[in-house]
Amino acid sequence: MLLGGVETMSKREPVHCHVVEKAARDLLKERGVTLNAVAQIVFDMQLPYNKDLKMEECIDSVDKVLEKREIQHAILVGIELDKLAEKKQLSEPLQSIVEMDEGLFGVDETIALGSVFGYGSIAVTTFGYLDKQKIGIIKDLDTKQEGSINTFLDDLVCSIAANAASRLAHRLRDKQERLREEEIQRRDHEERIG
Amino acid sequence: MLLGGVETMSKREPVHCHVVEKAARDLLKERGVTLNAVAQIVFDMQLPYNKDLKMEECIDSVDKVLEKREIQHAILVGIELDKLAEKKQLSEPLQSIVEMDEGLFGVDETIALGSVFGYGSIAVTTFGYLDKQKIGIIKDLDTKQEGSINTFLDDLVCSIAANAASRLAHRLRDKQERLREEEIQRRDHEERIG
Amino acid sequence: MLLGGVETMSKREPVHCHVVEKAARDLLKERGVTLNAVAQIVFDMQLPYNKDLKMEECIDSVDKVLEKREIQHAILVGIELDKLAEKKQLSEPLQSIVEMDEGLFGVDETIALGSVFGYGSIAVTTFGYLDKQKIGIIKDLDTKQEGSINTFLDDLVCSIAANAASRLAHRLRDKQERLREEEIQRRDHEERIG
Amino acid sequence: MLLGGVETMSKREPVHCHVVEKAARDLLKERGVTLNAVAQIVFDMQLPYNKDLKMEECIDSVDKVLEKREIQHAILVGIELDKLAEKKQLSEPLQSIVEMDEGLFGVDETIALGSVFGYGSIAVTTFGYLDKQKIGIIKDLDTKQEGSINTFLDDLVCSIAANAASRLAHRLRDKQERLREEEIQRRDHEERIG
Numbered sequence: 001m002l003l004g005g006v007e008t009m010s011k012r013e014p015v016h017c018h019v020v021e022k023a024a025r026d027l028l029k030e031r032g033v034t035l036n037a038v039a040q041i042v043f044d045m046q047l048p049y050n051k052d053l054k055m056e057e058c059i060d061s062v063d064k065v066l067e068k069r070e071i072q073h074a075i076l077v078g079i080e081l082d083k084l085a086e087k088k089q090l091s092e093p094l095q096s097i098v099e100m101d102e103g104l105f106g107v108d109e110t111i112a113l114g115s116v117f118g119y120g121s122i123a124v125t126t127f128g129y130l131d132k133q134k135i136g137i138i139k140d141l142d143t144k145q146e147g148s149i150n151t152f153l154d155d156l157v158c159s160i161a162a163n164a165a166s167r168l169a170h171r172l173r174d175k176q177e178r179l180r181e182e183e184i185q186r187r188d189h190e191e192r193i194g
Numbered sequence: 195m196l197l198g199g200v201e202t203m204s205k206r207e208p209v210h211c212h213v214v215e216k217a218a219r220d221l222l223k224e225r226g227v228t229l230n231a232v233a234q235i236v237f238d239m240q241l242p243y244n245k246d247l248k249m250e251e252c253i254d255s256v257d258k259v260l261e262k263r264e265i266q267h268a269i270l271v272g273i274e275l276d277k278l279a280e281k282k283q284l285s286e287p288l289q290s291i292v293e294m295d296e297g298l299f300g301v302d303e304t305i306a307l308g309s310v311f312g313y314g315s316i317a318v319t320t321f322g323y324l325d326k327q328k329i330g331i332i333k334d335l336d337t338k339q340e341g342s343i344n345t346f347l348d349d350l351v352c353s354i355a356a357n358a359a360s361r362l363a364h365r366l367r368d369k370q371e372r373l374r375e376e377e378i379q380r381r382d383h384e385e386r387i388g
Numbered sequence: 389m390l391l392g393g394v395e396t397m398s399k400r401e402p403v404h405c406h407v408v409e410k411a412a413r414d415l416l417k418e419r420g421v422t423l424n425a426v427a428q429i430v431f432d433m434q435l436p437y438n439k440d441l442k443m444e445e446c447i448d449s450v451d452k453v454l455e456k457r458e459i460q461h462a463i464l465v466g467i468e469l470d471k472l473a474e475k476k477q478l479s480e481p482l483q484s485i486v487e488m489d490e491g492l493f494g495v496d497e498t499i500a501l502g503s504v505f506g507y508g509s510i511a512v513t514t515f516g517y518l519d520k521q522k523i524g525i526i527k528d529l530d531t532k533q534e535g536s537i538n539t540f541l542d543d544l545v546c547s548i549a550a551n552a553a554s555r556l557a558h559r560l561r562d563k564q565e566r567l568r569e570e571e572i573q574r575r576d577h578e579e580r581i582g
Numbered sequence: 583m584l585l586g587g588v589e590t591m592s593k594r595e596p597v598h599c600h601v602v603e604k605a606a607r608d609l610l611k612e613r614g615v616t617l618n619a620v621a622q623i624v625f626d627m628q629l630p631y632n633k634d635l636k637m638e639e640c641i642d643s644v645d646k647v648l649e650k651r652e653i654q655h656a657i658l659v660g661i662e663l664d665k666l667a668e669k670k671q672l673s674e675p676l677q678s679i680v681e682m683d684e685g686l687f688g689v690d691e692t693i694a695l696g697s698v699f700g701y702g703s704i705a706v707t708t709f710g711y712l713d714k715q716k717i718g719i720i721k722d723l724d725t726k727q728e729g730s731i732n733t734f735l736d737d738l739v740c741s742i743a744a745n746a747a748s749r750l751a752h753r754l755r756d757k758q759e760r761l762r763e764e765e766i767q768r769r770d771h772e773e774r775i776g
Contacts, residue, residue: 001503012490013762014485014490014491014492014755015481015484015485015490015763016759016763017756017759018759019481020481020485023480023481030388043388044699049297053455069492069702069752070494070514070702070703073485073494073495074495074498076481076482076485077394077469077482077495080478080479080482081465081469082726083479084472089477090468091468091471092750093407093408093411093464094410094411094464094465094468097403097408097461097464100402100403102365102402102403103243103316103367103402104314104316104363104364104367104402104457105461106314106315106458106461106502107461107462107465107502108408108501108502109315109318109319110315110462110498110499110502111495111498111499113315113318113498113502114494114495114501114502114703117699118699118700118702119700120298120300120652120700121300121307121652121696122297122298122300123304123305124303124307124318124322124626125303125321125322125325125326125551125561126326127319127322127324128318128319128320128321128322128323128325128326129248129322129323129325129327131322131323131324132319132322132323133323140597169297169298170298170651173297173298173596174599175601177598177599177600180595181598200586207568208561208679208682208684208685208686209675209678209679209682209684210565210568210569211561211562211565212565213675214675214679217674217675217676232517253756255720263508263686264508264509264688267679267687267688267689268689268692270675270676270679271663271676271689273675274672275659275663277673278666283671284662285662285665286605287597287601287602287658288605288658288659288662289600290597291596291597291655291658293596294596296596296597297596298596298651300652300658300696301659301693301696304480304656304692304693304695304696305689305692305693307692307696307697308509308688308689308692308696311505311506312505312506312507312508313506314457314458314506314671315458315502348771364457367402367405368405370405371405374401374404375404437685459651491631491704491751491755492702492704492751492752493754494702494703494704497703497706497707498703500707501703508686508688509688509691509692509695510685510686510688511708512695512706512710513691513710513713513714514692514710514714515707515710516707516708516709516710516713516714517710517711517713517714517715518708519707519710519711519713520707520708520710521711557685557686558686561685561686
């Protein structure tokens, strides 16, 4: 399986995950979406549930979400469609539908939702909330500038932020449970030695 | 197949849809959820998109959503679990989890989401928004009174309202397109006779 | 709102549903997917549950599924991506991923699933079954001929067939329940006059 | 937060994850579902894609899936409903619907699907396939013995098996990519020293 030269390999082997991940991250950057901007949404969403939350944890959580195959693939497809629409290279009537980002067109949400399910029901409700409220960079993306099209990208950013927020919520619980266990063990220990 | 008496029939035939529908509607009423209260949420959600929206259309839309098998089944299961939890008849640890309506328990949202998908991506995002914002009767249900448990019901109401809102959005578009068609035909007609 | 000429209109008004529907149906035809071929899958899937099933009912059910906005939009996006990949017009690494239809790429299934949820859980399980078993035209599409790419189309056909099958299952039940009701009324009537 | 005695704690603190996990695993055992029986399904599903697959890897994958909160919660709810139905403790018409496991009742699939989405689109299609084909222990559960009800459990087992299979598929790819990388590095190294 691994005998061929680079060219033969590229024909037979699936694209390496590092290539896919780098392409997805580069595309976000190219379209003006920084980890920080997404992490800011995550921070604003999760602060009410965790007063000690730090911006670095949010950045880290967004970063971890971007390591997932499902979200990388969704980014590749969604941004490709946005860019093709900007260059007027989609066939009609798809070109017009994507250009206008019309309300009843749902393939953008569907693609984004596909990677939201992986983070549980909190991620799904957070996605829905962000998609309606359009906070921070999601609002900037939605407020189209002349010529730029972000029909798929704004939903993808909702998805990344929702996943990162849900991930933090689950980890916060894990942390609290570990603390509780240690506390119980400490008290058991005190009782025994008390 | 239809030869037996009532008792034999009840063993062989699936429960008739009228029985299921009546049971689901009765349960909502029993738990204090009126069509009007749900329709009010739908009205508040859709008014920004349709200035001419009338409360009667929202009531009618909620009513139509309740005709669907999927939502009826979800109501039967969800309210059953709420009522069993109120009577402390669930096994532990499920009893405690449902009683507390804890944040990482997602089966309530999952059951409600199951019937949301049927109304397209607008319904999914509206569901997520309502589940976070808890408007109107959803807030009342969530603010638990002593002894009452609505862990599943509040998500079901989000689902019914989201479905009814999405249904109205799709029908508004259908109506606008019919109007546009008539306008085009009128102009074509005027041109021809002009 | 309806004052402008055709060009102004095309900028402001959403694309008319008739245009979208015609485009979706034309694309299926262009890619070699006939209503009959899809209906044959539906027939084979549903015959075990309904001995009286007729091919015409299956064709009609497929036709009704194609009237839905969600499936039309999914068809427009999916076939566009297949055609762009055939013309080598997608960016790398997306071009390679779509060309190879690689196993862990799931955006094709995600887009197709988006319109499956609308037909309930039977549609979801039927979709999963068809996607694994690749019956009839789905197999033909999956067995790639030199140069042709159907990465998205084969999942779309699974989705259309699954939806049409689920639709028939629900309607069969409705029919049985009406028959049962008539039977009950007939017997009630006989008892009264008996 | 951790000051109270056991009783106070149980009122305030969410149920500890270890308690939930143990309860879910105990319930599966109680209902006759062993890790081995589920792993056998996973093995049969994945062998065609991986000739070197070992039964131990499948058992381990099932075990890892059971560590997830979403699946544990689904198991608690689903088996509770099956057991209540066996004891005739559900209200009508839900009691009859669950007893008969009727074809158009989809809440069982919905609850199971909720935890399938977390493992990507392969998991969804595998779930659909298993739900139709009913292999191994799924068949045993579906073939009801007098008095026993597994309406929810058979879908839960499909979900666990589908998740474990999808997990293995993703890990197989990761492994192949690591091998490929090592191979590339080895050749690079040979070239340099060659």
